[in-house]
Every structure is written in C-alpha cells, then in structure tokens.
Amino acid sequence: MDAVVSTPSLRIALIGVPNCGKTALFNRLTGSRQKVANYPGVTVERREGERAALDGRALRILDLPGTYSLSPTTLDEAITRDVLLGRVADAPAPELVVCVVDAVHLPIGLRLALEVKRLGLPMVLALNRMDVAAKRGVHIDMERLATELGVPVLPTIAVKRGGADALIDAIQPARWEHHRSVAARAWQDATAEDAEQTQTDLRGVLAAVGYSPPKENRWFERIDAILLHPVWGLVVLAAVLFVMFQAVFSWAEAPMGWIDGSLGKLGEFTAAHLPEGPLSSLLVNGVIAGAAAVLVFLPQILILFFFILALEDSGYLPRAAYLLDRMMGGVGLSGRAFIPLLSSFACAIPGIMAARTIPSWRDRLTTIMIAPLMTCSARLPVYALLISALIPAKAVGPFNLQGLVLLALYVAGIVGALAVAWVMKHFAGVRQYSPLMLELPDYQWPHAGNLLLGLWERVKIFLSRVGGIILALMIVLWFLSSYPAPPDGATGPPIQYSFAGRLGAMLEYVFAPIGFNWQISIALVPGLAAREVAVSALGTVYAMSATGDDVAGRLEPVIASTWSLATACSLLVWYVFAPQCLSTLAVVKRETNSWRYPLIMAGYLFALAYVASFITYRVIAAIP
Amino acid sequence: MNPILPAVNPPDSNANSAHPLAELRRGEAAVVAGLAEVAGFDDGHGSGAIVLARLRDLGFVAGARCEVIAKMWPVGDPMVVRVGGSTFALRRAEAAAVRVMRPEVKAAAQVQLALKETSTALA
Numbered sequence: 001m002d003a004v005v006s007t008p009s010l011r012i013a014l015i016g017v018p019n020c021g022k023t024a025l026f027n028r029l030t031g032s033r034q035k036v037a038n039y040p041g042v043t044v045e046r047r048e049g050e051r052a053a054l055d056g057r058a059l060r061i062l063d064l065p066g067t068y069s070l071s072p073t074t075l076d077e078a079i080t081r082d083v084l085l086g087r088v089a090d091a092p093a094p095e096l097v098v099c100v101v102d103a104v105h106l107p108i109g110l111r112l113a114l115e116v117k118r119l120g121l122p123m124v125l126a127l128n129r130m131d132v133a134a135k136r137g138v139h140i141d142m143e144r145l146a147t148e149l150g151v152p153v154l155p156t157i158a159v160k161r162g163g164a165d166a167l168i169d170a171i172q173p174a175r176w177e178h179h180r181s182v183a184a185r186a187w188q189d190a191t192a193e194d195a196e197q198t199q200t201d202l203r204g205v206l207a208a209v210g211y212s213p214p215k216e217n218r219w220f221e222r223i224d225a226i227l228l229h230p231v232w233g234l235v236v237l238a239a240v241l242f243v244m245f246q247a248v249f250s251w252a253e254a255p256m257g258w259i260d261g262s263l264g265k266l267g268e269f270t271a272a273h274l275p276e277g278p279l280s281s282l283l284v285n286g287v288i289a290g291a292a293a294v295l296v297f298l299p300q301i302l303i304l305f306f307f308i309l310a311l312e313d314s315g316y317l318p319r320a321a322y323l324l325d326r327m328m329g330g331v332g333l334s335g336r337a338f339i340p341l342l343s344s345f346a347c348a349i350p351g352i353m354a355a356r357t358i359p360s361w362r363d364r365l366t367t368i369m370i371a372p373l374m375t376c377s378a379r380l381p382v383y384a385l386l387i388s389a390l391i392p393a394k395a396v397g398p399f400n401l402q403g404l405v406l407l408a409l410y411v412a413g414i415v416g417a418l419a420v421a422w423v424m425k426h427f428a429g430v431r432q433y434s435p436l437m438l439e440l441p442d443y444q445w446p447h448a449g450n451l452l453l454g455l456w457e458r459v460k461i462f463l464s465r466v467g468g469i470i471l472a473l474m475i476v477l478w479f480l481s482s483y484p485a486p487p488d489g490a491t492g493p494p495i496q497y498s499f500a501g502r503l504g505a506m507l508e509y510v511f512a513p514i515g516f517n518w519q520i521s522i523a524l525v526p527g528l529a530a531r532e533v534a535v536s537a538l539g540t541v542y543a544m545s546a547t548g549d550d551v552a553g554r555l556e557p558v559i560a561s562t563w564s565l566a567t568a569c570s571l572l573v574w575y576v577f578a579p580q581c582l583s584t585l586a587v588v589k590r591e592t593n594s595w596r597y598p599l600i601m602a603g604y605l606f607a608l609a610y611v612a613s614f615i616t617y618r619v620i621a622a623i624p
Numbered sequence: 625m626n627p628i629l630p631a632v633n634p635p636d637s638n639a640n641s642a643h644p645l646a647e648l649r650r651g652e653a654a655v656v657a658g659l660a661e662v663a664g665f666d667d668g669h670g671s672g673a674i675v676l677a678r679l680r681d682l683g684f685v686a687g688a689r690c691e692v693i694a695k696m697w698p699v700g701d702p703m704v705v706r707v708g709g710s711t712f713a714l715r716r717a718e719a720a721a722v723r724v725m726r727p728e729v730k731a732a733a734q735v736q737l738a739l740k741e742t743s744t745a746l747a
Contacts, residue, residue: 069681073674107708108683195677199685213709228694228704322694322713325702335702335713435675435718436702437682440711 009050009058010173011092015080015116016100017109018066019315019441021128023047025100025158026063027453029168036457045353046091057173062094068108070115071190073359073435084119096171097123100156103133103140104214104442111202113149115190123151126167130155132442136214145209159447220443227316233323240316244307245345245410248377252299259299263292278482286478289536291471300377301462302455304346309454313446317342318438325436331418332425334358334434337367341417344374348584352591360434366424368591369601372584373417373577375410378531382575383409385535389559390568405572412576416608477526477537500525500541514574514610515567515617524580531580570617577609642723645690646700646716653691654724656684656707662720676721683708684722 016022026034030049047063064083065076072078079088086093099116101109113125127142146153154170157163190198226232267288274280311317317339325335336358344351351371358364375383387402394401481500496505504522511521519541527534539555559568579585585598592598642657659676684690684707693711694704701716714722 069678071674071677071681073678105708105710108710111681111683190677195680199680224693224704230695230697318713322702322704323696325713325715326696433672433675433717435678436713436715437675437678437718438713439682440704440713 009060010053010096010171011060011062011094012096012098012171013062013064013083013094014098014100015064015084015112016066016128017068017102017112017439019439020066020100020102020105020109021158022066022100023063024447024450025126025128025156025164025167026061027450028158028164029059029061032453032456051168053172054168055172059171059173062091068112069190070112070119075356084116084121094121097121098126098167098171099123100126100128103127103130103155104136104138106138106140106211107202107206110205111198114198114201114205117149117151124167124170125149125151125153126156126164127153128156128158131157131160133214136217138212138214140211141209145205148205148208159450217442223443224319224440227319228322230323233319237320237323240311240320244304247307248300248303251303255299256296259296260292263288263295267292281482282475282478286475287471289539292536297377297381298459298462300380301346301458304377305455305458306451308343308346309451310446312339313444313450315441315443318440321438322436322440331421332363332366333421334360334363334367335436336438337363340367340371341374344371344376347376347378348372348374348581349587352584352587355591358434363434365592365597366421368588369424369597369604370417370420372579372581372601372605373413373420375413375576376531376581378581379409379575381535382531383572385538385555386559386568386572389556390563390565409572409576412573416577420604420608473526481522481541504541513617514613515564515570515621516574517563517567520567520571527580531575534580564621566617566620569620570613573616574609574613577605577612579605579609642725644720645684645692645705645714645722645724646703646719648692648724648726650692650695652726653689654726656686656688656690657723657725658686659684659721660723662717675718679718679722682712683710690722690724 014022014026026047026049030051033051034047034049036045036047045065049061049063051059051061053059062083064080067077067080069077070081070084072081082088083091084093084097097116097119099109099113101113113123117123125145127140127145133140142153142155152170154166156167227236267284270288271280271284274283311320320342321335321338323335324338328335328337337355339357340351340354342351343354348371351374352368355364355367355371358367383406387405391402391405396404477500480503481498483498486497500522501518503525504518507521507524508516508518511524516524519538522541523534523537526537535555538559542555542558579602585602588598588601589595643654644662645654645656648654659679661672661676688707690705690707692703693706696702699716700719702713703716703719704711704713705719706712
C-alpha cells in the first residue's frame with residue numbers, strides 16, 4: 001500500500017526514436033536511482049527510475065523502448081505503444097509523456113511526436129542536443145514549435161550537467177495532475193490517410209519553425225568514407241575486434257591476479273584461524289574457493305562490456321552491422337544479429353536479450369539459437385586452465401602455440417554457429433523477408449557517466465549471480481563431495497564414497513567414450529549451472545580425492561600429470577559446444593515463451609558436443 | 625491486399641519516369657517520388673506493407689531529397705542513404721521500393737506527376 005496517499009507520485013514516460021539521446025536524458029534525470037526489470041509476460045527491458053520534483057513530490061519516470069513509429073515492427077516497439085495506450089498490466093498509462101526529439105534530426109523525431117500527440121495524453125517535448133544543433137547550423141524557432149504543436153517545448157542537453165533543468169522546471173506535478181486517471185484507449189493502426197495527414201502536418205511544422213537539415217559534418221563524412229568502405233571498413237572492423245579481445249586478455253591479467261591473490265589469502269587466513277572440521281572445510285573449500293573461481297572473471301567481463309558499451313555509444317555498432325549484413329545473409333542471418341552475437345562473447349544472456357531488436361521472428365530465433373556457440377567469458381577459465389596445463393608454450397612462427405589453440409577454440413565456436421544458422425535457414429519453415437532499415441547515428445564520444453552506469457549495471461547482475469546461484473551450488477557440491485564420509489579402513493580417496501563420487505561413477509559410463517574420467521564427469525554437473533564453476537569444482541574434487549598431504553596441490557600440475565592430451569582436447573571441444581549453462585536455457589525459455597526452443601537448443605548442442613568430442617578424442621588418441 | 629499502401633508501379637514507359645533508389649550510384653542525389661511495392665520482400669503475410677510503412681515513417685516520402693553515401697560490394701546490397709537529415713542502411717530490395725527522380729530529369733512537371741502518383745498511391 002502507498003502510505004503517502006496525499007501526495008501520490010506522477011507517472012512520466014519518456015518516448016523517442018532510437019539514438020535521440022532518450023536514455024542519456026533518463027540517466028540525467030534519475031542518476032543511479034533506477035531499476036531494470038521486465039514487462040510482465042515479455043522480456044522487454046523496463047527501465048524505471050525516480051526523482052523528486054521541485055516541490056519535493058516524487059516523479060516515477062519510465063524509459064520506454066525507442067521506436068520510430070506507433071505502427072510497431074518489433075516486440076520492443078509494440079510494448080512502447082501498448083504502455084502509452086494503458087494496455088500493459090502493471091504499467092498504467094503515463095500521466096505525462098515526455099517526447100524526446102533530437103534537434104539535429106528534427107523531422108524523424110517530430111513525426112513520432114505528432115503521432116504520439118494524437119493519443120491525447122498530456123505531453124511535453126524535450127528538444128535534445130540543442131548544442132550540437134546550433135553548431136551544425138540547425139535553427140529551430142522553439143516558441144513557434146510550441147504554438148504549432150500546442151505543447152510546451154523545452155531545450156535539453158542530456159549529456160551536460162544541468163542540461164535537463166528546464167525540463168525539470170516544467171514537470172511539476174501540480175501542473176499535470178488534473179489529467180489523472182487516463183483509461184485504456186481505443187486504438188486503430190494508422191491508416192494510409194492518417195500517415196499522409198501526419199506527413200502533411202510534419203511538413204507544415206518544419207516550414208513554420210524554419211528547420212533546415214544540418215550542415216554535413218566534414219569529419220563524419222571522412223570517417224564514414226573509411227568505415228563504410230567495402231574493404232577498409234572490414235579491415236577496421238577486424239582490427240577493432242582484435243584489439244577488443246586482446247584487451248580482454250592482457251588488461252585483465254593484473255586485476256585478476258589481485259582478486260585471486262587476496263581471496264587466496266582470505267582462505268589461508270580462515271583455515272589458520274578456525275579449528276579443523278566441517279565448518280572450516282565448508283568456508284575454505286566451498287564458499288571462498290567457489291567465490292574466487294568466479295569473481296576472478298569480473299575484470300574480463302567488465303573490459304568486454306566496456307568495449308561493447310563504448311562502441312555502442314560512439315555510433316559504430318550499426319555500421320558494423322551494415323558491413324556484415326551481406327555476409328551474414330549468406331547463412332540466413334541479418335546484419336542486425338551482429339550486435340547480439342558480439343555481446344554473446346561476454347555472456348550469451350545479454351546477447352540473447354539483445355536479439356529483441358531483430359524485427360523478424362525467424363531471424364531472431366536463429367540468432368538466439370546460435371548465441372551460446374559464441375565463446376562466452378565463462379568458458380575462459382576452463383580454456384585457460386587446460387591450455388596452460390597441457391599445451392606447451394612453444395613458438396609457432398611469430399605466435400605462441402597456446403594463443404593459437406585459444407584462437408582455434410573461438411573460431412570453432414563461430415564456424416559451428418554459422419553452420420547451425422545455415423542448416424536452420426535450409427530446413428525450417430517459410431522464408432519471411434526481414435528488413436534491415438538500420439539508422440546510422442552521428443558519431444559521438446562515448447559519455448563517461450553513461451558508460452559507468454552501464455558497467456555498474458553489469459557488475460550488479462554478475463555479483464548477484466555469484467552471490468546467488470553460483471555460491472549456493474558450490475556449497476551443495478561441497479556437501480555432496482564430503483558426505484557420506486568414507487567407512488573406517490577405506491583405502492581410496494574419501495570423495496569416491498561420497499554422493500558426488502557415486503554420481504560421477506555413473507556419469508562416467510556416458511562420458512568414457514569421449515575420454516572423460518570420473519572427476520571430470522562430476523565437475524560437469526555443477527558446470528551446468530554456470531560453466532566457470534567447473535574449474536572450481538575440479539579443484540574441489542581433486543582436493544578432496546587426495547589421500548595424503550598433497551591436498552593443497554595446485555590443479556594445473558595434477559591435470560598435467562594425470563590427463564592425456566586426448567582427454568584434455570576432448571574436454572576443450574566439449575566446452576566449445578555443450579549446453580552447459582542453465583541460466584542461458586532459462587533466458588531462451590523466457591524470450592521464446594515456450595519450452596520447445598530451449599529443449600531443442602539443449603538437444604542439438606549436446607549432440608554436437610558429444611560427436612565433436614568423440615571425434616577429437618579418438619583422432620588424438622590414435623596419433624602415437 | 626496491402627492495407628497501408630496499395631501496390632503502385634509507376635509506368636516505366638518513358639525515360640523520365642521514376643527509378644528505383646537502388647539504381648543510384650554512390651554519391652548520387654535524387655528526389656523521392658514515392659514508394660512502390662517490389663517483389664522480394666512480400667511473403668504474402670503483409671510484411672511488404674510493413675516495410676513500406678516503415679520506409680515512409682523513416683522519411684522516404686515524396687519530395688524528400690536523398691543521397692547515396694555508400695554501397696557494399698558487389699551490387700550495393702546493402703547501401704547507405706541519407707534522407708531528411710538522417711542516415712540509414714537499406715538492403716537492395718528495400719531501396720528498390722523507393723522510387724526517385726534523378727536531378728537531370730527533374731522538370732517541374734515531372735515532380736508534379738510524381739507527387740500526384742504518390743498521393744494516389746497513398747490514398
């Protein structure tokens with residue numbers, strides 16, 4: 001119940017075309033007082049935030065997904081329309097609409113504003129990027145614009161401190177609250193006459209306010225001449241991706257060492273100060289070791305997301321999608337799939353969620369189905385461990401063999417993904433045309449504040465994962481591998497008598513043909529929850545299977561001395577393809593709204609992994 | 625049936641009539657004459673109509689000036705087009721649906737005709 005009935009908050013919705021600076025304005029208005037959730041029943045991201053109006057009353061601000069039109073072509077755009085119409089459960093129609101229009105590209109935003117205004121909701125127009133517009137020779141008579149539209153027009157500069165002050169002045173609840181209780185509206189999709197009327201109105205308003213298109217920016221033209229060039233554009237794209245992945249590995253090394261080192265010290269400290277027994281074992285082997293194994297990737301994930309967010313903010317990503325559209329079309333993908341697939345190198349979950357921006361359901365489904373084949377950062381620890389344990393660090397020409405193997409694993413995932421997309425294109429259903437029609441926004445420097453907010457969001461999601469699922473699983477695994485205790489006079493390592501040991505022995509029947517021993521088989525089970533856990537699980541399993549004093553031995557030498565090369569390579573290949581992350585499958589279920597696709601995904605990935613590992617194991621084992 | 629834009633194919637009989645935008649070379653500018661449904665993206669489920677409606681909402685309307693900024697090899701699929709102060713990447717099939725008048729044939733009468741064609745198409 002709302003305790004403060006006398007001063008209820010005012011519900012405000014921000015709407016605008018993509019790239020108009022709407023999200024930057026939302027960040028400016030709400031700062032970090034925002035939460036991200038989903039609309040009920042669908043997984044369109046719902047960003048909501050709060051701030052106080054000048055009279056101290058609360059404003060609840062909703063950042064609607066960007067759309068060019070109220071005739072939707074994607075799920076996101078449909079949600080925007082439905083929220084404005086008051087059709088979405090749990091998201092009552094806004095009491096005030098703030099229509100954000102990029103002053104530089106006035107026509108496209110103003111057209112949407114005219115369409116929104118027809119809904120009859122109270123509205124103000126935030127004319128954003130006024131500073132850039134002035135620099136590029138765009139002059140807009142704001143008073144005239146307000147008269148023509150019949151709504152207040154406020155200048156904003158979303159990326160500047162104080163850039164939203166005029167807007168905040170204008171949205172005092174007292175001015176708008178008499179518009180309360182807006183019921184769900186009747187709605188008909190725009191007819192040809194409506195659309196024509198909107199275009200006529202638009203031409204009239206543009207002429208009245210004296211709008212002229214922006215002067216071409218010479219720098220943007222020069223940059224585009226290179227970045228959109230059929231050859232140089234692709235060369236630059238390859239270089240950008242190379243630098244990005246290089247950075248993920250080299251920049252992350254130091255902070256990963258600090259995290260590993262300090263958590264290791266914490267473990268030693270705990271072990272030294274607690275009496276030996278189940279509690280000490282749980283804390284050291286279960287909680288601390290488990291958390292350390294996962295937290296260690298935080299730097300890599302942050303660096304990858306830093307690059308993705310910065311590239312997105314700069315306006316480069318749609319250009320990359322343009323360059324790749326033709327090539328990706330060859331296997332039945334849209335150039336728009338580039339952005340979700342690139343995110344999948346960090347983690348398949350945001351990647352699968354980003355696939356919502358693909359209008360065609362078929363293209364979107366293909367993108368979702370292959371996203372887990374992009375090598376996500378959670379596979380890195382497994383790759384890193386096995387490669388450093390078993391692949392000699394010798395030079396092959398100017399390269400390092402370990403690096404080449406790592407590259408080969410990434411390439412294997414990409415090739416697998418393309419092959420699966422190709423198969424889906426040829427064996428699934430009716431072909432539906434899916435448009436590209438992608439806006440290439442102006443270039444701009446990434447804004448530090450927005451970048452930090454975006455990264456902070458990722459850190460929160462990652463840490464809550466570590467704190468939640470992953471940690472719980474590590475504790476369960478510790479329990480399973482500690483109990484029941486071995487009987488008196490037992491000769492083997494204690495873990496063989498535990499639940500985990502028995503489970504591993506059973507799984508070994510399944511995995512023996514591809515060269516996995518029982519320790520690996522056990523580690524694969526918690527690895528289902530989160531791939532990276534498999535490393536710490538192997539650590540736990542080997543630590544607990546040691547019989548003598550060598551418990552604390554590092555995992556790497558143990559693997560190097562007990563696994564064959566064939567087994568290690570088979571496990572690496574397994575990790576390229578196997579469906580090993582339940583959260584990914586859960587997201588697919590949510591995104592496709594059915595169990596069918598996650599089940600198909602798990603099935604095909606398992607089959608692919610088993611066959612590929614089988615071949616790898618047999619071939620390498622056959623080489624003398 | 626197309627609920628948003630009835631199919632219209634401007635007669636190509638005379639040399640001065642509208643061309644598909646897809647035929648323009650890089651750097652060439654023209655004036656939009658209207659939209660016409662083309663084979664290639666209509667799947668019989670109305671997606672052709674959606675594409676045309678979206679092109680219209682992006683600013684490809686009669687009288688708008690547009691310019692080809694870049695074309696991908698080998699056949700300009702996709703291509704980059706600037707219209708109404710914004711820039712878009714369009715596939716060849718999408719660009720073929722936009723009919724344009726080249727400047728050299730932009731006699732006043734032709735523009736009149738094009739505008740008339742479009743308004744009939746949109747009505």
